[in-house]
Amino acid sequence: xxxxxxxxxxxxxxxxxxxxxxxxxxxxxxxxxxxxxxxxxxxxxxxxxxxxxxxxxxxxxxxxxxxxxxxxxxxxxxxxxxxxxxxxxxxxxxxxxxxxxxxxxxxxxxxxxxxxxxxxxxxxxxxxxxxxxxxxxxxxxxxxxxxxxxxxxxxxxxxxxxxxxxx
Amino acid sequence: xxxxxxxxxxxxxxxxxxxxxxxxxxxxxxxxxxxxxxxxxxxxxxxxxxxxxxxxxxxxxxxxxxxxxxxxxxxxxxxxxxxxxxxxxxxxxxxxxxxxxxxxxxxxxxxxxxxxxxxxxxxxxxxxxxxxxxxxxxxxxxxxxxxxxxxxxxxxxxxxxxxxxxx
Numbered sequence: 001x002x003x004x005x006x007x008x009x010x011x012x013x014x015x016x017x018x019x020x021x022x023x024x025x026x027x028x029x030x031x032x033x034x035x036x037x038x039x040x041x042x043x044x045x046x047x048x049x050x051x052x053x054x055x056x057x058x059x060x061x062x063x064x065x066x067x068x069x070x071x072x073x074x075x076x077x078x079x080x081x082x083x084x085x086x087x088x089x090x091x092x093x094x095x096x097x098x099x100x101x102x103x104x105x106x107x108x109x110x111x112x113x114x115x116x117x118x119x120x121x122x123x124x125x126x127x128x129x130x131x132x133x134x135x136x137x138x139x140x141x142x143x144x145x146x147x148x149x150x151x152x153x154x155x156x157x158x159x160x161x162x163x164x165x166x167x
Numbered sequence: 168x169x170x171x172x173x174x175x176x177x178x179x180x181x182x183x184x185x186x187x188x189x190x191x192x193x194x195x196x197x198x199x200x201x202x203x204x205x206x207x208x209x210x211x212x213x214x215x216x217x218x219x220x221x222x223x224x225x226x227x228x229x230x231x232x233x234x235x236x237x238x239x240x241x242x243x244x245x246x247x248x249x250x251x252x253x254x255x256x257x258x259x260x261x262x263x264x265x266x267x268x269x270x271x272x273x274x275x276x277x278x279x280x281x282x283x284x285x286x287x288x289x290x291x292x293x294x295x296x297x298x299x300x301x302x303x304x305x306x307x308x309x310x311x312x313x314x315x316x317x318x319x320x321x322x323x324x325x326x327x328x329x330x331x332x333x334x
Contacts, residue, residue: 040260042265045253045260046260048257049257049261070246078245081249082252083252083253084253086250086254087254087257089209089212090209090212090215090216090254093212094213099207
C-alpha cells in the first residue's frame with residue numbers, strides 16, 4: 001500500500017510518499033510544494049492544487065493522510081492552512097483517493113509509541129522507520145512522512161483486526 | 168460587469184450573480200450550493216468545486232467577491248469554512264477570475280452606508296438595490312449578493328478614481 005502524507009500550508013505544503021513492501025516501510029519521495037508569496041492567495045491555492053495532482057499522477061498513491069486541524073494557533077496562519085487543506089483534500093478526493101485525517105497526538109503515538117514525544121524524537125523515528133540516516137527535509141516533509149506512516153500502521157491494524165474477526 | 172458573490176460554507180455556500188447594466192444593478196441568479204452531511208468531508212469539498220465551476224460556466228462572471236475570514240468563531244465551523252473558502256477560491260482562480268475578499272464591515276458599509284448595520288437592514292438594502300420585493304433566500308444567498316454588490320461599488324469607485332487621475 002502506497003500513501004501520500006500531506007502537511008498543508010499555503011507557503012509550504014510538506015509531502016511524503018511511503019509504501020509498505022513486505023514487512024518494511026520505504027520512502028519513495030519527500031519534499032515540499034511551495035507557492036510564491038508574491039502571487040495572489042487565490043493563485044497560490046490553485047498552484048497547490050496543480051502541485052498535488054502532479055504528485056498523485058506521478059506516484060499513484062492509494063490513499064492520502066493529512067493533519068486534522070485545530071484552530072488554537074495564530075489566526076492568520078489558521079485561515080490559510082485551512083484554505084490549503086481544503087484545496088488539497090478536494091483534489092485528492094477528485095482523484096479517487098481516500099483522505100484520512102490524524103491529530104498530532106495520534107501521529108506521535110503511531111511513530112514513537114508516545115503521544116507526548118518531542119518533535120526531534122518524531123523526526124528521528126521517521127528516519128529510523130524509513131531506514132534513512134536523517135529525516136527528510138524540510139521539517140514539513142518529515143511531518144508529512146509521519147502522517148503517511150501513521151496511516152500505514154492504522155491500515156495494518158484495521159486489516160489484522162478484520163482478519164481476526166472473520167477467521 | 169458581472170460578479171459572482173460567494174459566502175463560503177461546507178454545508179451551504181451562498182451565491183449571487185449580479186450585474187451592473189447601465190446605471191442599475193440587477194440579479195441574474197442566487198441560491199446555495201449544498202453538500203450532503205452524510206458524505207465524507209473530502210467528497211463534500213470536491214462537490215463544492217464542481218458546483219462553483221458549473222455556476223461559473225453557466226453565468227460567466229468576470230470576477231468573484233467573497234468573505235474575508237476571521238477565526239473568532241466556533242472552531243469546528245471555522246475549519247470547514249476555511250477549507251470551503253480555499254476550494255472555491257482556487258476554482259475561481261483556475262477559471263481565470265479575479266477573487267477579492269471583503270470584510271463584514273466593508274460589505275455592510277457598501278450596501279447600507281453604515282458599517283454597524285444589523286443583518287435585517289443589510290437584507291432589506293440588498294432587496295432594494297436589486298429591485299426585488301424581498302432579499303434572495305436563503306440568508307447565505309443574500310449575503311453573497313451583498314458581497315457582489317460591494318465589489319461592483321468598489322470597482323465603480325476604482326474606475327472613477329482612475330478616470331479622474333488620468334484626466
